[in-house]
Amino acid sequence: SGSPPNATAGSIATHPRIALGERLLVVSVHCDDAVLSLGATMSAHVRAGGRVTVATVLAGDPSSTRAAGDWDRATGFCLEGEATAARRSEDEAACAVLGVEAVHLDGSDDQYADRSTDWSLAAITELAGTHDEVPVPGHPLRHPDHRAVATKVFQELAGRQMRLYFEQ
Secondary structure (H helix, E strand, O other): OOOOOOOOOEEEEOOOEEEEEEEEEEEEEOOHHHHHHHHHHHHHHOOOEEEEEEEEEEEEOOOOOEEOOOOHHHHHEEEEEHHHHHHHHHHHHHHHHEEEEEOOOOOOOOOOOOHOOOOOOOHHHHHHHHOEEEEEEEOOOOOOHHHHHHHHHHHOOOOEEEEEEOOO
């Protein structure tokens, strides 16, 4: 029939037992989360003819001139914007290697406690409208940012085709 093995109509098989929709919107909490957790799956999906967009909710504000948070300072950055720009650049390079599109939203993570909940999922909702499925972090959700983003995505996209993925 010309369909990959184990695929259903309108889907692409990237694993012998899992058929995925053609267009995936992978929700990533921080830069690199999706690449580290689903890199092989996303790459296989693209090689099988699918399209993948990785939307990172807490990718930070690259124009910020405020002092770096504890984690960013410990990794050698003086300003939030410097750390954000470096992480986004690394994430874009990793996504390019996998053949997936990177979309970075300006939410800040918990090291910037006063801004850790100032993010909106309007962009995720809009992107979800042009994708077949939305893989979302599902386990173990140990980090408070991961719990907050996953909870908000589930509420925002209720009724959409979502899948949970194991975080690495």
